[in-house]
Amino acid sequence: MNVARASASLPGELDETTIVAASRGEPWAARRLVEVTQRMVHRYAWRMLGPGASRSRAAEMVQEVYARVFRALPRYRTDGAARFATWLLIIAHRTLVDELRRRRPELTTLEGSAPGRLDDRPDRMRERKELGEQIAAAVHDLSPPMRSAFILRAYHDRSIAEIADALDIDPGTVKSRLHRARQALQAALEEIHDEP
């Protein structure tokens, strides 16, 4: 899991001046807010939607997340406990969970997956692509709350306390969910790789 967290990007932290200006509706600040944070929100939405998601659907969800962000922005407190990126991920989590509840996700082909790194050898590219598809499918089999906790921890480097705040559960439950998610993912991957 450390490997995954090392590869995760951690943008999304804005300075207080930009946040306050954005909450006043100043256009430059609103643009800055989106520019700095949209990649993080997009990555979270992509992984939450799962392997069947298309680029357009992920983009739609990101737009919906920001619609909620701008509505809730006057209520964000810069002196509060939550960092802005965590606050943003809380809104993204709730938006995605609402979407997943509304539409049951359909498992389709993995054609929406990202391409492998271009500097790898072809055999490694193929292996990497397969591993990515397998973990995407395995994560998608988790329940949305467990999936969200796992993604926030593994790819967005959120602490246990921050995930607890985001999911509105206590830290012990977060640890339990992460442990069960890890066990389920390991079992799913071992089952795939043990097959002849």
Added chain:
Amino acid sequence: MNPEHPSESLLERSLAAWDVPEPAHDLTDRILAHNADAVEALARPASTPSFARTDETPTMLPTEPRPSSNLRPFLTATALGFAAAAALLLAFSAGRETARPAPLTPATPKVEINVAAPVAAPAPPTPPPAPAAPERLIIEETTPGLPQAPSLAPDSPEENAAPHPPRPPKKSLKDPFVDGEGEDETPISGDLLNPFR
């Protein structure tokens, strides 16, 4: 990150391999265009000087108190309605309680008054100046709590509301049983009853 490293678990290698495509280059512009109205709405309260002072506590939206003020007429009307209903209920129950001691008195006194009224005023049709007693008696008779005639109970509100209950006895002034002068004029009642004469 090396997939051939023996200490790296399958799970961690898989997690590292799950790449996400970069968002579209115009995603920022699309997000801003999609939320242009929301951003403008944020700018509106900041333009007023009263809200410029409350920037440190932006939890209160200027539009938040308005729904409660819009509800004020509705709440007032609802409260008045409840008050009116309660007043009606109290008045009705009070009327029933005042009529409750009445069943102790029998209904026969009514007959005595009806007979006595024509004697007090034989010729003129003006009613006797004692309206309280007959009204009370009628209320007593038509009270639903009476054990003698429970079937009359639904009619009691109408009879209570009747303005002149002792009128029927007045018509009996012309009745030959009351008027003792004309014993030989008994067909008068027959004339009145017969429409062909």
